[in-house]
Amino acid sequence: MVRTLLILAAANAAFSIPMAMLVKRDFSKRGRVSIPMAVWTGAAMHGNSLLLFAIAWFDRGSLGAPSILTSAAGGFFAIAGAALIYLGRSAYADFSRVYGLKEDELIDRGVYRWSRNPQYVGYGLFLGGVSLAALSVWAFVLTLSFA
Known part of the structure; x- marks a missing residue:
């Protein structure tokens, strides 16, 4: 199951590469991102x-048995x-700014x-x-690749 989820994560990442190029092109043409x-x-x-949630669940414990401390620390960081x-999105004050549909001011x-x-x-x-709460090696790898 973890292998299948990793393949899906790789496909998601691969589809994100052309998306980034298309978003850049879209923004340079229109001054905003299309719907x-x-x-x-x-x-x-x-x-x-x-x-990542699914991978963390199915791969939980691959770095060791999760303890109360790792679960609490992971829960703290997740929250x-x-x-x-939430605070980042609410600072926009207009949902159309969240995905770049409206670019009229620097927040x-x-x-x-x-x-x-x-x-x-x-x-x-x-x-x-x-990743920390689950102590999942693959979830950590995906988190680092996101960063």
Whole structure:
């Protein structure tokens, strides 16, 4: 099962490469990202998270038996990451900015005072926390490849 999920994660990553090029082209032509590109980027990002969850579950314990300490620390980082993702998105104050559909101002309020990429930092913390809670070698590898 882990092997199948790793193949799906590799396919998701492979499809993200042309997506990045198309998003760049889209943005340079229009000054914003089109709705299909926004949907594609959202699906890739959330698909990666769901795959990592599944891999962490089926590969749990591959780095050793999870303990209360590793589970608590992993849970803390996952919750902190989810909160950072939420704060990053809520700072936009308009959902159309979340996926680049509206680029009319530089956001410098909320968590954007401390980071230009709080959602990516949040995803890194979230995925790292899930990996730590499960003590899954493959989940850690995928988290590092995300970073």
